[in-house]
Amino acid sequence: MEIIWQGIKQAIILIFTGNREVYEILFLTLRVSGSAVFFSMLLGIPVGVLAGLNxxxxxKFIIAVINTGMGLPPVAAGLIVILFIWRSGMLGFLKLMYTPTAMVIAQVLIASPIIAGITLAAVQQIDPKLKQQVLSLGANRFQVYWILIREARLPALAAVMAGFGGIISEVGAVIMVGGNIKGETRVLTTAAVQMVRMGNFDMAIAFVVILLAITFGVNFLLTLIQQKEGIGWIRRF
Amino acid sequence: MNKFRFLSVTSILILSTFIITTSVFAFSCKDKVKNTEIILATTTSTYDSGLLDELIPVFEEETTYKVKPIAVGTGEAIAMGERGEADVILVHSREEEDRFVEEGYGTERRDVMHNGFVIIGPEDDPSAISGLTAVEAYITISANEALFVSRGDDSGTNKKEIAIWEETGTTPQGDWYIESGQGMGETLRIADEKQAYTMTDRGTYLAQQNNLSLIVLVEGDEILFNPYRVIPVNPEKHKDIDINYEGAQAFVEFITGEKGQAIIKEFGVAEYGKPLFYPDVIK
Amino acid sequence: MDKKILEISDLKKKYNSKFCLDVNNLYAEKGKILTLIGPNGSGKSTLIRLINLLERPDEGKIYFNGHEITNGEVSQTEVRKKMAVVFQEPLLFNTSVYANIIMGLKIRKIKLSGVKDRIDYFTGKLKITDLLNRSTKNLSGGEKQRVSLARALVLDPELLLLDEPLANIDQSSRESLRADLFGVLRGYGKSVVYVTHDRNEAMVLADDIAVMDRGKILQFAGKEEIFRKPAGEFIARFVGVETLVDGVILEREGNVCKVGVTARKSNIEVSVVSQERRGTRVTLAIRPEDVILYSTEISSEESSAMNLFKGKITEIRDIGIFKRIEIDCGFPLSSFVTQNSVNRLKLALGKEITAAVKASSIHMFKR
Structure with missing residues (x-):
């Protein structure tokens, strides 16, 4: 028990005194998972919308692929990426192994099926008559997609957050493709693992506390959105 | 109509893939400065001790190279060298190292440093192995079926442990013999929780000592000698891969050179009273 | 210049082995209201979707403003931009009322500044000016449909398609919405196709009416003609004819035919204004509102073209404002009278009574 309180105290001190290593790792985590979510949106939302509306x-085959992808074990995603980007792999010449880019790619592989799948389910929930209504208002193809995505914006936002939550707390794939290199590819999860290995429990707890804070924040926002009454700013899009 | 839809679906898919690839390129520009990057595959024992965090910044400051240390077991580090996924390896398993160089995967072996393995166990030492040789201790543990935690991960430490078991002429198996399949740090903690015996390198033990109740029972035996060597990966073996041989050689020269050896000698003294590793070139 | 904004010829759309829409000839005139009327499942909504190019016909052509729009050469989107549709369900988007109303304008890239008056006018007429900032989530069904109507009307379409806009609204708000909508449409002056299964709505609103059943147009004519001269039993029943009796034309004098009707006890002769030939087997259609009841004997000299039927009242039923009286005068004849008349004539079950129907009020079609 002592060690936990000690750790939490230490963690809070590390967080609020602006420990450089802690913040570097935090920012790298946000940068990697943030860009991964961004690309996953670019990929997942159009795929989900197109597959759902057309x-x-x-x-059926493509939907089955997306659903399988939603349950893709992160380790499998990591392995797939490694096979492509290691030096002897097809994309070895890009020298992506053990870089943040590799981590982004692995996380995109994990998050985009999640985003596509939830988006797909969301647009399939939309009354098909609404699509006819949009068409009869004179919308062209892109206007139809755009309006229906906006109509499904709450579940789509939930999809994005679910994807983000899924990858920021993931450790297997990022350690495989990132290598957990200090100051370069060490993110919150792998840092926590490393600190435990090195016996630095206070640092480990600090990373876990930050990770928990982020995932809690994401889930809190998600809950707000799902209970969407009273979020005026979302309705105004 | 259907055809058009399908075309638009695929075209958007292709478009987004294109966006991703281009941004990946943009993203990777920073990482991609030609041939200044050295991938160092090493053991968890050197990595987790924190020694590399001391060595690498000094090396990077002296040269223009950038070192990416990847912490894996010795077995995996050697396998990475064989595949050309690493430029240089820092490991501790003599036999494997010899085979690696003889088969032409490495160009040379250079002694870097050593420390000793120790056998640790509960303070009350239920099997009374304190003061025995390593082989005697293992025979006693096996005979008593006292709990023993093995790394079981093909690491250098694991290989050494198996070599000692081979000396005893018995094969360890049964409920008392636990294979953790994890790094040294985790294995130490498992042994601590179970109040079991285990074998560890002294460096990791010292680093974790504050979190452990286990004590050193067997040490100093010749068989427990734990030498680390550095081997640059042979670029001739991987002509299609851009191996950074020059960088690897520079790193070898550094770690076996004056500055590297001095850092090794100093490392851990302030914290633990004695060094975690003993330099082999400049003592 | 063509007066027809919309013309349909030989349109076929097959759904399954049971249902097939088959419209030979139908058109809507500019500035007029064409009402499609028919029971549920008669293909009215399908026809609207075909006109709006939301579905493709298997055969046949649709002309809009004299140009064919079903040949795939014109852009569907461009055609739809000249129309506006209001469906049975309001189909609003989950934003504010105002955002919904201007959604079509935005899609069509019509500058809002130029149509502000129009928006004000229709939101005012439809009484939703106070709702503009509300979210559509919390509106009642009637309010939602008002928004949907406004969204279509502000587009100022060349052709407005209304697909049973009042059908899904609960009774209480339907009446007021109908009044407001008809108020808009009366002074509208634009071309409208209005789909309904309610003959009263058609009666009030339509210039022309097309009666549909099971995918076919049974009769397409001006409103008066449909109501006065239904072309068959189905239409007759549908437009509110309650009494249908079979007979044969016995003789004709000028415009007036004597039709022999086989009644239960004896044969009855009925005078009908018609040009049909003697011997034709016909069905007579008598609208209940054309049947006038007398409690006393009256002489038929009052009008040569007046048919008088005697009989007993067999049923008195409340149907809202009117009472429906059924009289057995050899064949069942029904009449709508006001409560006032019921009191005055002391109508009661079993009472002997005389029913008078003008020869010109009876419609006759061939069997």
């Missing part, structure tokens, strides 16, 4: 050959 009829096309292999639709």
């Amino acid at each position: 009829k096309f050959p292999l639709k």
Whole structure:
């Protein structure tokens, strides 16, 4: 018990005295997972919307692929990325192994199916008659997608947050492709693991506390959105 | 109509993939400065002790190279060298190292430093192994079926442990023999929780000592000698891969040179009263 | 210049083995209200979706302003931009009322500054000016449909398509919405296709009416003609004819035919204004509001073209403002009278009574 209180106290001191290592790791984590979520949105939302709103050959197959991807074990994502980017791999010449970029790619692989899948479910929930209404207002193809995405914006936002929550707390894939290099590819999760290995429990607890704070913040926002009554600013989009 | 839709679906897919790839390129520009990057595959024992955090910044300051240390077990570090995924390896398993160089994957082996393995266990030492040789201690533990935690991860420490078991002529198996499959730090904590015996390098033990109740029972035995060597990966073996051989050689020269050896000699003295590693080149 | 804004010829759309929409000829004139009327499932909504190019016909052509729009050469979006549709459900978006109302304008890239008056006018007429800043989530069904109507009206479409806009609204708010909507449409002066299954709405609103059943247009004509001269039993029943009796034309004098009706006890002769030939087998259609009841004997000399039927009252039923009286005069004949008349004539079950119907009020079609 003693060690936990000691650790938490130490953690709070580290966080509020602006310990450089802690903040470097925090910012790298946000940069990596933030850009991963951004690219996952670019990929996941259009795929989810298109697959959800259109009829096309292999639709069921593609939806099954997305759903499988939603449950893709992060370690599998890490392994897939490694096979491509290690030096002897197809993209080895890019020298992406053990870089933040590699971590972003692995996280995109984890998060984009989650975002696509939830978006897909969300747009399928939309009354198909609403699509007819948009068309009859004179909308072209892109206007239709845009308006229906806006209509599904709350679940889509939830999808993005779920994706973010999924990758920021993930450790297996990032340690595989990032290598957990201090000051370069060490993020909150891998830092916590490393600190435990090195016996630095106060640092480990500090990282875990920050991680918990972030995931709590994300989930809190998510809950607010799901209970969406009273969030005026979202309605105004 | 269907056809058009399908085309638009695929075109948007392709477009987003394009966006991703381009941004990945943009993102990676920073990381991609030609051939200044050295990937060092090393053991968790050197990494977790914190020694590399002292060595690497000094090396990077002296040269223009950038070192990426990847902490894995000795077995995996050697495998990375064989695949050309690392430029230089820092490991501690003589036999494997010899094979690695003889098969042409490494160009040379250079002694860097050593420390000793120690066998640790509960303070009351239920099997009374204190003061025995390593082989005697293992025979006693096996005979008593006292709890023993093995790394079981093909690391240098693990290889050494297995070598000692081979000397005893017995094969450890049963409920008392636990394979953690994890790094040294975790393995120490598992042994501590279970009040079991285990073998560790002295460096990691000293670093974790404050969190452990286990004490050193066997040490100083010749078989427990733990030498680390550094081996640059042979670029001739991987002609299609851009191995940073020059960087690897520079790192070898540094770590076996005056400054590197001095850092090794000093490391841990302030904190633990004695060094975690003993330099082998400049003593 | 063509007076027809919309013309449909030989349009076919097959759904399954059971249902097939088949419209030979239908058109809407500029500035007039065409009402499609028919029971649920008769294909009215499908026809609206076909006109709005939300579905493609299997065969046939639709012309808009004299140009074919079903040949795939014109942009569907461009065609839709000249129309506006209000569906049965309001189909609003989850934003503010105002954002919904201007959504079509934004989609069509119409500058809001130029149409501010129009927005004010229609929101005022539809009584939703106070709701503009509200979220659509908390509106009642009637309010939602008002917003949906405003969203279509502010577009000032060349052709307004209203697909049973009042059908899904609960009774209490339907009456007031109907009044407000009809108020807008009366002075509207634009081309409208109005779909309904309520003949009263058609009666009030329509210039022309097309009666549909099971995918086909049974009759397409001006409002008066549909109501006065239904082309068959289905239409007759649908437009509110309660009494239908079969007979044969016995003779004709000038404009007036004598039709022999086989009644339960004896044959009855009925005078009908018509040009049909003698011997034609026909059905007579008598609207209940054209049947006038007398409690006393009256002489038929009062009008040569007046048919008098005697009989007993077999049923008195409340149907809202009117009472429906059913009389057995050899065949069942029904009449709508006011409560006032019921009192005055002392109508009661079993009472002997005389029913008078003008020869010109009876419509006749061939069997």
